[in-house]
Amino acid sequence: MSAVLKAEKLSKWYGNILGISDINLEIAGGITGLLGPNGAGKSTFLKIAAGQLKPKIGRLTVFGEPVWGNPGLFRRVGFCPEHDSAYNEMSGGAFILLLARLHGFAGAEATERTDRALATVGLLESRGRAIKAYSFGMRQRLRLASAILHEPELLLLDEPLRGVDPLWRIRIMQLIKDYGRRGRTVIVSSHILPEIEAMTSEIVLIHQGKIFAKGDIHSIRGLIDSHPHQVSIRCPQPRQLAGQLIAGDFVSGIEFAADGGGLTVRTGQRDRFFSALMPLAAQAGNEIAEITSPDDNLQAVFDYLIGK
């Protein structure tokens, strides 16, 4: 499949702050997740892809054309920015209608596309209300409507699930998946691995401005799963539970909480550990109140993967 988006030796920095560095990347059709911790360079990459920023070095093309200074390309590209911005005095309907007209649609078609986009994100009933009266989640959905109203072939979504309530989170994920199934290209960024996993298996890991890995999520999951995990457990008798867990060869260390109400277990085999933990959790004295993983976040995973 030919590349929809192609970056060659792409670098961007702001003063002496690095945005992205020497990125070579090709993205084909379907959904691609751009995954990385905050500050990794995801937004910079998407902004260059959306023609908002100029590359400092290298080039980025979409459908074989450079993006910067090429407004005609936006007939085929939709962009949902990360920041919470809107014309607050306008109504949601007037805002989307304005964009529909700027996309070249006139009369009834502009109105029909506006209504369809607003209905897709559940804002049709609120179309007459001023945007300043919208909740954060509603404004996020409005931004998504602005990106999809012209049904672009390439959809660039920068953290589209941020601030959205759980119900709409699921619906938006479904919307993105439907979009991908219809043969369109979607590049969606997030710093939350399960969000990306729920939408696609094709991911690009970005860290400190560089592409760290690219490919199927299962192979990357394998790397992540071999990462030595820490699991904190709150229970009434932590020493009893520790005695039962230490018998397994999957535990590499245990520390007890200072208040005597829990323990932290280190393991290199997360699946075996949880398989062993579940039956123990049902035993008397092991009533587990809480299980948390202090390092179960993307930053920790990246730190591990890059060998810190």
Place this chain on the structure above:
Amino acid sequence: MKSGSPLPVIFAAFFRSGLRAKRTRVFILLAAVPALLMIIVRLVDPKESGDFFTKVMLSLYFQLLVPVLALFFGSSIVNDELDSKTLVYLTTVPVRRRAVLLGKFLAAFLLAALLIAAGFLFCFLAAALHRLDEAAAWGELGLFLGAALLALFCYGTLFTAMGAFMKKSILAGIFFVFGWESVVQYFPGVTQKFTVIHWIKSLLPVPPGEGGFLIFQLQPSPPLPSVLVPLAAGALFLWLAVFIFERKEYILSDNA
């Protein structure tokens, strides 16, 4: 169905939102101040208000309200989009940036022109109530209004270009209006011709009893250059604004 030029779409949308903006309401109140002043003077001394009209127009409108109005409307054309981070919506549609800037400029210019014209009309009615049947009185209103629109165009385009170039252009604009324009217009020789106000004042009548042109030793230029120079300068500033806006990279937030 595909629509035509995006410029009228941008113009109409931003003219409507400009009408509802808080800034416009503040300027409606400011533009009403000279008219109220004129009414008070007319009530106190009905015979005096004819000359007072010229003085009010020159000092309040031409040296204060017109440049300040142009400053706020002109600099807001790009700066508002940067402050509210909404520029992204106008630059991810298949529309050239020049159409965005020109559409927004036309909307801001018309709004400011309507405010000025309404203020002038009320001032004029208060001042010339006893001679509304004289063609000369209406001619005087036309002269003042034409000069004000010319000033608004020249200042407005200058501040639009400054707004496209720098983020906090309003500070530079304040320095220009209350520093450069206020001081240099009174310098002798050709120096004063490097101000907008010199050309505008050259078009206006001298208030009686001033003993010269206005308060200080301003040397008026002939009428034709006084029209052409601000028009040409305005066109140059507008071209510059478009040139900058089409090429400049605007960074809307802390980039991740």
